[in-house]
Amino acid sequence: MAFTLATWNINSVRLREALVAQLLAExxxxxxxxxxxxxxxxxxxxxxxxxxxxAHVVARGDKGYNGVAILSKLPLEDAGSLDFAGLGHARHVAARLPNGVLVHNFYVPAGGDVPDREKNVKFGQKLDYVSDMTAHFADTMPQRSVLVGDLNIAPREDDVWSHKQLLKVVSHTPVEVEHLTRAQEAGRWVDVTRKDIPEGQLYSWWSYRSPDWNAADKGRRLDHVWASPDIAGAAHGSRILREVRGWEKPSDHAPVFATFDL
Structure with missing residues (x-):
C-alpha cells in the first residue's frame, strides 16, 4: 500500500481552517x-x-496552545500519546495505519529565547523532552514506524540560513543538535527528507519577523520526516511546499511531504 504523508505546524487549526482545506484539496x-x-x-x-x-482523525488538544492531530483518508487506530518531560502538554499522538505502519506525530517544545537551562526553564524542558524521546526509542526500538512533526531543531549546517550566526540561537545550538542526534540514533531513525534531498540549503520555517521572508530567505528546517530503518528504503518523493508559506495569513511553517511504497 503506497501512501503519501505530510507534516505541518499549522499555528492554529481553527484560524487556518481554510489553508488546511486548500492543502488537502490541492x-x-x-x-x-x-x-x-x-x-x-x-x-x-x-x-x-x-x-x-x-474521515479519520486521531488527536490530542489543549485550549489555546500546543495540540497535535493526524487527519487521514485511511482508517486510523489510536495508538496513544506520550507525555515526555512530564509537561502535561498535548505534544504527541500516535496512530496505526491499515498496513500496520505506526505514525508518531510530535510537537517538541520551542525552548524559549535563551539557550541556557539555568536562565530559561523552557530551554531545559526542551532538552529534557528530547532526552525522554531518546530513552523511549532506545527501549522500544521502532519497527514499521514513521516519526514526523515540528521537532524545533535544525540539525545540519545546511538546515539553516547561516550556521555561524545561529550557533547561539535556540533551535540550532550544539547542545540541541546533540540531543536530537542522540534521539535519532536511539531509534535508528532515518531522516527521510535528507535521504531524498541530501545536498543543499533546505528550510521549512521562516520567521514572521522578516518583512519579506521570501527575499530574505533566512529559514530553518525545523519540520522532519523520519522512518524506522526497515521501511526507510520505501520512502521517496520528499518535498517541502515552500509556496504555502506565502499563502494569505499563513503559518510560519511550510508542509513537508514524503511517499512510502509499502
Whole structure:
C-alpha cells in the first residue's frame, strides 16, 4: 500500500481552517499530521475536512496552545500519546495505519529565547523532552514506524540560513543538535527528507519577523520526516511546499511531504 504523508505546524487549526482545506484539496496527501493546533479536540473543524475525504482523525488538544492531530483518508487506530518531560502538554499522538505502519506525530517544545537551562526553564524542558524521546526509542526500538512533526531543531549546517550566526540561537545550538542526534540514533531513525534531498540549503520555517521572508530567505528546517530503518528504503518523493508559506495569513511553517511504497 503506497501512501503519501505530510507534516505541518499549522499555528492554529481553527484560524487556518481554510489553508488546511486548500492543502488537502490541492495536494491530497493520504495522511496529514498537524502540530500547534491550539484547539481542544472537539473544536477541530473536522466537518470541512471530512467533506474533502478525511474521515479519520486521531488527536490530542489543549485550549489555546500546543495540540497535535493526524487527519487521514485511511482508517486510523489510536495508538496513544506520550507525555515526555512530564509537561502535561498535548505534544504527541500516535496512530496505526491499515498496513500496520505506526505514525508518531510530535510537537517538541520551542525552548524559549535563551539557550541556557539555568536562565530559561523552557530551554531545559526542551532538552529534557528530547532526552525522554531518546530513552523511549532506545527501549522500544521502532519497527514499521514513521516519526514526523515540528521537532524545533535544525540539525545540519545546511538546515539553516547561516550556521555561524545561529550557533547561539535556540533551535540550532550544539547542545540541541546533540540531543536530537542522540534521539535519532536511539531509534535508528532515518531522516527521510535528507535521504531524498541530501545536498543543499533546505528550510521549512521562516520567521514572521522578516518583512519579506521570501527575499530574505533566512529559514530553518525545523519540520522532519523520519522512518524506522526497515521501511526507510520505501520512502521517496520528499518535498517541502515552500509556496504555502506565502499563502494569505499563513503559518510560519511550510508542509513537508514524503511517499512510502509499502
Amino acid at each position: 495536494e491530497a496527501p493520504d495522511v496529514l499530521c498537524l502540530q500547534e493546533c491550539k484547539s481542544p479536540v472537539d473544536k477541530i473543524p473536522m466537518e470541512r475536512f471530512r467533506a474533502l475525504g478525511y
